[in-house]
Amino acid sequence: MDIDLPDVIAEVGAAFARYEAALVSNDTAVLGELFRKDPRTLRYGAGENLYGYDAIQAFRSARSPIGLGRRTERTVITSYGRDTAVASTLFYRDAAPGKVGRQMQTWIRFPEGWRIVAASVSLIDEPQDPKG
Structure with missing residues:
Protein backbone atom coordinates (compact mmCIF):
# COMPACT_ATOMS: atom_id res chain seq x y z
CA MET A 1 0.00 0.00 0.00
CA ASP A 2 1.22 3.45 -0.89
CA ILE A 3 1.21 5.88 2.02
CA ASP A 4 1.25 9.68 1.61
CA TYR A 19 -14.09 22.29 5.37
CA GLU A 20 -12.22 24.67 7.68
CA ALA A 21 -13.38 27.74 5.74
CA ALA A 22 -16.98 26.48 5.81
CA LEU A 23 -16.75 25.72 9.52
CA VAL A 24 -15.61 29.18 10.62
CA SER A 25 -18.09 30.91 8.27
CA ASN A 26 -20.95 28.57 9.26
CA ASP A 27 -21.51 27.52 5.64
CA THR A 28 -23.79 24.62 6.49
CA ALA A 29 -24.33 23.74 2.81
CA VAL A 30 -20.63 23.05 2.26
CA LEU A 31 -20.30 21.30 5.62
CA GLY A 32 -23.22 19.10 4.63
CA GLU A 33 -21.64 18.35 1.28
CA LEU A 34 -18.35 17.27 2.85
CA PHE A 35 -19.88 14.74 5.24
CA ARG A 36 -20.95 11.45 3.64
CA LYS A 37 -24.74 11.27 3.33
CA ASP A 38 -25.07 7.95 5.10
CA PRO A 39 -26.61 6.72 8.36
CA ARG A 40 -23.20 5.22 9.27
CA THR A 41 -21.42 8.58 9.17
CA LEU A 42 -20.63 9.78 12.67
CA ARG A 43 -19.28 12.78 14.50
CA TYR A 44 -18.24 12.81 18.14
CA GLY A 45 -18.23 16.45 19.21
CA ALA A 46 -16.99 18.22 22.30
CA GLY A 47 -20.44 17.86 23.84
CA GLU A 48 -22.45 15.59 21.57
CA ASN A 49 -22.40 12.18 19.90
CA LEU A 50 -23.96 12.32 16.45
CA TYR A 51 -24.84 9.11 14.64
CA GLY A 52 -25.80 9.46 10.99
CA TYR A 53 -25.73 12.25 8.45
CA ASP A 54 -29.18 13.54 9.47
CA ALA A 55 -28.12 14.00 13.11
CA ILE A 56 -24.97 15.84 12.02
CA GLN A 57 -26.97 18.15 9.76
CA ALA A 58 -29.54 18.82 12.49
CA ILE A 66 -21.31 33.26 16.74
CA GLY A 67 -17.77 32.58 17.92
CA LEU A 68 -16.77 29.96 15.37
CA GLY A 69 -13.44 31.59 14.50
CA ARG A 70 -10.36 29.57 15.36
CA ARG A 71 -6.80 28.97 14.29
CA THR A 72 -5.33 25.57 13.53
CA GLU A 73 -1.86 24.20 14.17
CA ARG A 74 0.04 20.99 13.57
CA THR A 75 -2.33 19.75 10.89
CA VAL A 76 -1.28 16.31 9.67
CA ILE A 77 -2.86 14.58 6.70
CA THR A 78 -1.91 10.98 6.05
CA SER A 79 -3.18 9.01 3.06
CA TYR A 80 -3.47 5.25 2.84
CA GLY A 81 -3.66 4.22 -0.77
CA ARG A 82 -5.60 6.42 -3.19
CA ASP A 83 -8.97 6.46 -1.46
CA THR A 84 -8.50 6.84 2.31
CA ALA A 85 -6.96 9.57 4.43
CA VAL A 86 -6.96 10.86 7.99
CA ALA A 87 -6.74 14.58 8.80
CA SER A 88 -5.75 15.60 12.32
CA THR A 89 -5.34 19.11 13.68
CA LEU A 90 -5.13 21.15 16.84
CA PHE A 91 -7.26 24.28 17.09
CA TYR A 92 -7.44 27.30 19.35
CA ARG A 93 -10.26 29.76 20.00
CA ASP A 94 -9.75 33.18 21.56
CA ALA A 95 -12.92 32.57 23.58
CA ALA A 96 -11.29 29.53 25.26
CA PRO A 97 -7.89 30.62 26.59
CA GLY A 98 -5.80 27.82 28.05
CA LYS A 99 -7.67 25.18 26.05
CA VAL A 100 -6.67 23.28 22.93
CA GLY A 101 -9.09 21.50 20.63
CA ARG A 102 -8.26 18.30 18.83
CA GLN A 103 -9.98 17.21 15.64
CA MET A 104 -9.63 14.03 13.60
CA GLN A 105 -11.47 13.18 10.42
CA THR A 106 -11.49 10.06 8.29
CA TRP A 107 -11.88 10.96 4.61
CA ILE A 108 -12.85 8.46 1.90
CA ARG A 109 -12.87 9.07 -1.85
CA PHE A 110 -16.30 8.32 -3.33
CA PRO A 111 -17.47 8.87 -6.92
CA GLU A 112 -18.77 12.31 -5.83
CA GLY A 113 -15.42 13.24 -4.24
CA TRP A 114 -13.72 13.19 -0.84
CA ARG A 115 -16.16 12.86 2.07
CA ILE A 116 -15.81 12.65 5.85
CA VAL A 117 -17.19 9.37 7.22
CA ALA A 118 -16.05 9.77 10.83
CA ALA A 119 -14.98 12.77 12.88
CA SER A 120 -14.06 13.41 16.47
CA VAL A 121 -13.60 16.72 18.28
CA SER A 122 -12.40 17.18 21.85
CA LEU A 123 -11.20 20.02 24.04
CA ILE A 124 -8.55 19.72 26.76
CA ASP A 125 -6.45 21.99 28.93
CA GLU A 126 -3.46 23.11 26.94
CA PRO A 127 -0.47 20.92 27.89
CA GLN A 128 2.33 22.73 29.64
CA ASP A 129 4.91 20.79 27.63
CA PRO A 130 5.16 22.58 24.24
CA LYS A 131 5.90 19.21 22.56
CA GLY A 132 2.68 17.67 23.91
Whole structure:
Protein backbone atom coordinates (compact mmCIF):
# COMPACT_ATOMS: atom_id res chain seq x y z
CA MET A 1 0.00 0.00 0.00
CA ASP A 2 1.22 3.45 -0.89
CA ILE A 3 1.21 5.88 2.02
CA ASP A 4 1.25 9.68 1.61
CA LEU A 5 0.95 9.89 -2.16
CA PRO A 6 1.58 13.58 -2.92
CA ASP A 7 -1.44 14.02 -5.20
CA VAL A 8 -3.78 12.40 -2.66
CA ILE A 9 -2.37 14.54 0.17
CA ALA A 10 -2.94 17.64 -1.99
CA GLU A 11 -6.54 16.64 -2.76
CA VAL A 12 -7.43 15.92 0.86
CA GLY A 13 -5.58 19.05 1.96
CA ALA A 14 -7.77 21.10 -0.37
CA ALA A 15 -10.93 19.38 0.93
CA PHE A 16 -9.78 19.95 4.52
CA ALA A 17 -9.13 23.65 3.82
CA ARG A 18 -12.60 23.92 2.26
CA TYR A 19 -14.09 22.29 5.37
CA GLU A 20 -12.22 24.67 7.68
CA ALA A 21 -13.38 27.74 5.74
CA ALA A 22 -16.98 26.48 5.81
CA LEU A 23 -16.75 25.72 9.52
CA VAL A 24 -15.61 29.18 10.62
CA SER A 25 -18.09 30.91 8.27
CA ASN A 26 -20.95 28.57 9.26
CA ASP A 27 -21.51 27.52 5.64
CA THR A 28 -23.79 24.62 6.49
CA ALA A 29 -24.33 23.74 2.81
CA VAL A 30 -20.63 23.05 2.26
CA LEU A 31 -20.30 21.30 5.62
CA GLY A 32 -23.22 19.10 4.63
CA GLU A 33 -21.64 18.35 1.28
CA LEU A 34 -18.35 17.27 2.85
CA PHE A 35 -19.88 14.74 5.24
CA ARG A 36 -20.95 11.45 3.64
CA LYS A 37 -24.74 11.27 3.33
CA ASP A 38 -25.07 7.95 5.10
CA PRO A 39 -26.61 6.72 8.36
CA ARG A 40 -23.20 5.22 9.27
CA THR A 41 -21.42 8.58 9.17
CA LEU A 42 -20.63 9.78 12.67
CA ARG A 43 -19.28 12.78 14.50
CA TYR A 44 -18.24 12.81 18.14
CA GLY A 45 -18.23 16.45 19.21
CA ALA A 46 -16.99 18.22 22.30
CA GLY A 47 -20.44 17.86 23.84
CA GLU A 48 -22.45 15.59 21.57
CA ASN A 49 -22.40 12.18 19.90
CA LEU A 50 -23.96 12.32 16.45
CA TYR A 51 -24.84 9.11 14.64
CA GLY A 52 -25.80 9.46 10.99
CA TYR A 53 -25.73 12.25 8.45
CA ASP A 54 -29.18 13.54 9.47
CA ALA A 55 -28.12 14.00 13.11
CA ILE A 56 -24.97 15.84 12.02
CA GLN A 57 -26.97 18.15 9.76
CA ALA A 58 -29.54 18.82 12.49
CA PHE A 59 -26.72 19.80 14.86
CA ARG A 60 -25.14 22.09 12.25
CA SER A 61 -28.47 23.76 11.47
CA ALA A 62 -29.18 24.48 15.15
CA ARG A 63 -25.67 25.69 16.02
CA SER A 64 -25.09 29.39 16.65
CA PRO A 65 -22.90 31.07 14.02
CA ILE A 66 -21.31 33.26 16.74
CA GLY A 67 -17.77 32.58 17.92
CA LEU A 68 -16.77 29.96 15.37
CA GLY A 69 -13.44 31.59 14.50
CA ARG A 70 -10.36 29.57 15.36
CA ARG A 71 -6.80 28.97 14.29
CA THR A 72 -5.33 25.57 13.53
CA GLU A 73 -1.86 24.20 14.17
CA ARG A 74 0.04 20.99 13.57
CA THR A 75 -2.33 19.75 10.89
CA VAL A 76 -1.28 16.31 9.67
CA ILE A 77 -2.86 14.58 6.70
CA THR A 78 -1.91 10.98 6.05
CA SER A 79 -3.18 9.01 3.06
CA TYR A 80 -3.47 5.25 2.84
CA GLY A 81 -3.66 4.22 -0.77
CA ARG A 82 -5.60 6.42 -3.19
CA ASP A 83 -8.97 6.46 -1.46
CA THR A 84 -8.50 6.84 2.31
CA ALA A 85 -6.96 9.57 4.43
CA VAL A 86 -6.96 10.86 7.99
CA ALA A 87 -6.74 14.58 8.80
CA SER A 88 -5.75 15.60 12.32
CA THR A 89 -5.34 19.11 13.68
CA LEU A 90 -5.13 21.15 16.84
CA PHE A 91 -7.26 24.28 17.09
CA TYR A 92 -7.44 27.30 19.35
CA ARG A 93 -10.26 29.76 20.00
CA ASP A 94 -9.75 33.18 21.56
CA ALA A 95 -12.92 32.57 23.58
CA ALA A 96 -11.29 29.53 25.26
CA PRO A 97 -7.89 30.62 26.59
CA GLY A 98 -5.80 27.82 28.05
CA LYS A 99 -7.67 25.18 26.05
CA VAL A 100 -6.67 23.28 22.93
CA GLY A 101 -9.09 21.50 20.63
CA ARG A 102 -8.26 18.30 18.83
CA GLN A 103 -9.98 17.21 15.64
CA MET A 104 -9.63 14.03 13.60
CA GLN A 105 -11.47 13.18 10.42
CA THR A 106 -11.49 10.06 8.29
CA TRP A 107 -11.88 10.96 4.61
CA ILE A 108 -12.85 8.46 1.90
CA ARG A 109 -12.87 9.07 -1.85
CA PHE A 110 -16.30 8.32 -3.33
CA PRO A 111 -17.47 8.87 -6.92
CA GLU A 112 -18.77 12.31 -5.83
CA GLY A 113 -15.42 13.24 -4.24
CA TRP A 114 -13.72 13.19 -0.84
CA ARG A 115 -16.16 12.86 2.07
CA ILE A 116 -15.81 12.65 5.85
CA VAL A 117 -17.19 9.37 7.22
CA ALA A 118 -16.05 9.77 10.83
CA ALA A 119 -14.98 12.77 12.88
CA SER A 120 -14.06 13.41 16.47
CA VAL A 121 -13.60 16.72 18.28
CA SER A 122 -12.40 17.18 21.85
CA LEU A 123 -11.20 20.02 24.04
CA ILE A 124 -8.55 19.72 26.76
CA ASP A 125 -6.45 21.99 28.93
CA GLU A 126 -3.46 23.11 26.94
CA PRO A 127 -0.47 20.92 27.89
CA GLN A 128 2.33 22.73 29.64
CA ASP A 129 4.91 20.79 27.63
CA PRO A 130 5.16 22.58 24.24
CA LYS A 131 5.90 19.21 22.56
CA GLY A 132 2.68 17.67 23.91
